[in-house]
Structures are given as C-alpha cells and as structure tokens.
Amino acid sequence: MLMAHPAVLEELLRRYEELRAQHGKGVDGVARRLEDVSYTLCVSTGTREIAAALVAAREQLRRSAPGRETPVAPTSVPA
Numbered sequence: 001m002l003m004a005h006p007a008v009l010e011e012l013l014r015r016y017e018e019l020r021a022q023h024g025k026g027v028d029g030v031a032r033r034l035e036d037v038s039y040t041l042c043v044s045t046g047t048r049e050i051a052a053a054l055v056a057a058r059e060q061l062r063r064s065a066p067g068r069e070t071p072v073a074p075t076s077v078p079a
Contacts, residue, residue: 004044006064009057012041016054 004012019034038050045056 003060004057006061009044009061012037012044013054013057013061016041016050 015037016034019030019037022030023034038053041050041053041057042048045053045060047053047056
C-alpha cells in the first residue's frame with residue numbers, strides 16, 4: 001500500500017482541525033472544504049470514514065518519527 005508523506009498527513013490533519021473549529025460558525029465554504037479534506041484524509045490513509053482516517057494518519061505519523069518532538073494533537077471526531 002502506498003503511504004502518504006508525513007508532511008502531507010500533518011498538513012491534512014492541521015487543515016482538518018482548522019476547518020472543524022470553523023464549522024458551524026457561518027464561514028462561507030467551510031462545509032465543502034471540510035468534506036474535501038476529510039475525503040483526502042480517507043484516500044491518503046486507505047480508509048472510508050473520517051474517524052478511521054484520523055486514527056490511521058496519527059498512527060502513520062507516530063511510526064514515521066518515533067522521536068517526534070511535536071506530537072500530533074488528538075482531534076475530535078464528528079458526531
């Protein structure tokens with residue numbers, strides 16, 4: 001299976017968190033961008049649901065840099 005580059009996963013997780021924070025606050029286009037980044041995370045991790053994609057992305061990052069100085073923060077999973 002192809003693996004996304006850690007920098008790509010980090011950026012996708014950052015964008016996902018940013019958009020989740022903005023979601024529901026009336027910012028134009030947030031829902032669509034959140035959908036897009038969620039889809040990309042799923043494709044990048046070989047999963048079908050965002051919750052699984054978030055877990056898989058964090059796990060891939062953890063394995064790619066065991067001595068990571070700045071750990072990836074946990075994200076909230078949509079209800």
